[in-house]
Amino acid sequence: METVKQGSGKARTTSLVLLNTRMFGGYKSVQEMVKPDAEVPWGNHFAFMSVSIPKLSASDVKDPLQFVWKARKVIQRKRSSFAVFLTAKYLQLVRKFRGPEAVSKHLHGTLKNTSLGITNVIGPMEQMALANHPVKGLYFVVTGAPQSLMTGVLSYMGKLRVAALVEKDFIDPQNFKFHMQNAFDMIFKAAFGASPSPAN
Template identity: 30%
Template sequence: MNAAGADTDTVLRKRQLTVRTTSSNGGNGFRVGGGKGAAAATPPEPVSPSARLLEDFFIVVVIGIATPVNDPVARAGIAAQFARYPRFRSIQVTDEDGGNPRWVRTTLNVDDHIIYPELDMDAVAADPDKAVEDYVASLSTRTGARPRPPASAGALAFAAWLWSFVALAWHTVVDVASFFATTMFLKDPHTLFKRVKHGEFQRKRIVHRGLSFDDVKLVKNAMNGAYVDMINSGREDEVKWGNALGFIILPFFIGMHKDPLDYVRKAKKVVDRKKSSLEVVFTHLAAEVILKLFGLKAAAAIFHRMISHTTISFSNMIGPVEQVEFCGHPVVFIAPSGYGPPEALTVNFQSYVNTMMVNLAVDEAQFPDCHELLDDFSESLRQIKDAALSLGKHHTKA
């Protein structure tokens, strides 16, 4: 919420809220907030191992809207829309002896989720984007099975299908071995992108830049690439809530190429190879097994060590293809990011309508001018797009 859009008589909220509390009766029949009915009758659900492992990681999403915040409409929208999600109306409860935490339903209080920050209005007037960026930075100092071909397809098709499983098994063994070796002793070589002092906490600055999604599509089509769509469906009571945590280690090649498309070709080759592996499944299972056998501290230490031995974390997500609203307010952009991993740079890509948003969470000590890094992303896409256009013209003439 922006401070300018709030009523002048609204009390500025500065306290941080917590979702963790302690049950005095072992969690049996625990009631929170005096609620009745479903909120009080729903039995506590154990917090998943993955969620416990990531409890010190925080997701930050910056949403740009086209109009000033209408406070009553926003409150009504949050109460009506977000209250449907179990996690939004739950808190973590643990026994007094520090037992396993559980999710317990509580009565939703919208005022607990809307905070009006105190911003320097002179700074807002001078550069509103930087004022928001500074505020966000301050928060951090807070597979599917392959179908068997029909018999009519012939022996060659059957042999190819069988070979795909052999390749899958081999790639999985290699990737899992590489993952555990990285956890134990393998380290990325030092580059400008690698944090110098892993043991020290540094403030993370979160910045973003919108790129043309049409340019991304042009390059994708020129290189015969593909998008991965993940579609979740089902009724609310059929959805299994929680985090399914898995990792894939991807090599990045740093070097100068005469043809900018060579970067894309190498990346596509690596990703195509990773698609023929169950690395993410095994790493997910390993995380849960380690957590159950050795506890949260051991699992977190191993997880932290693996992240510390790598250079960059990145993820991507496909967003709405049409403009959406946030509680009655037209959304201009969506920029998800976060802080917590002990790496100097985290990259998130988020598509929305015809924009691909590049979101960076950077260690301020390592990247004093993170906007220059965003300029590099823009320039790289421009060069790759121009090379793709030239490639298309060459093929047309041929």
């Protein structure tokens, strides 16, 4: 933001981070999950947390790793808070007593009050195939959200892929990509002392 407009790095930006709260106890078949007394019931189980993105200071521009550590500290503190557990329980209660439409309405209202959304999936370490065609790579993003920017992070076969969905006519995708690559290069150089090799 700072490179687009001077002083915009101090703008108040809030991200909504979605967290998977499903407890994995090994693989369960769909037939097992739809049973009324299932140990791991069918459906999405998640919570979310609003995270204020730290403001960019002059020292952060000189040492971008400080900005990364600040952001990490904020997320670790929020993720460990009791609020995540309470949010998950609240969503379960709303679903139980008012139905899935009420949960959807609540989530949409929460999404409207944030600038961007971030979610991630830990993908398989082995290569997958679809109709006997090997899958070289994949990515995902949440669509239909009322935010200007939605980011999906996916690991697959030991590689990390970041996908971004930007609001049409509000965020220029090529400009956004350029600045994200520039930020990544700055962080990489600060961490390893050299520029990364170009992405495929």
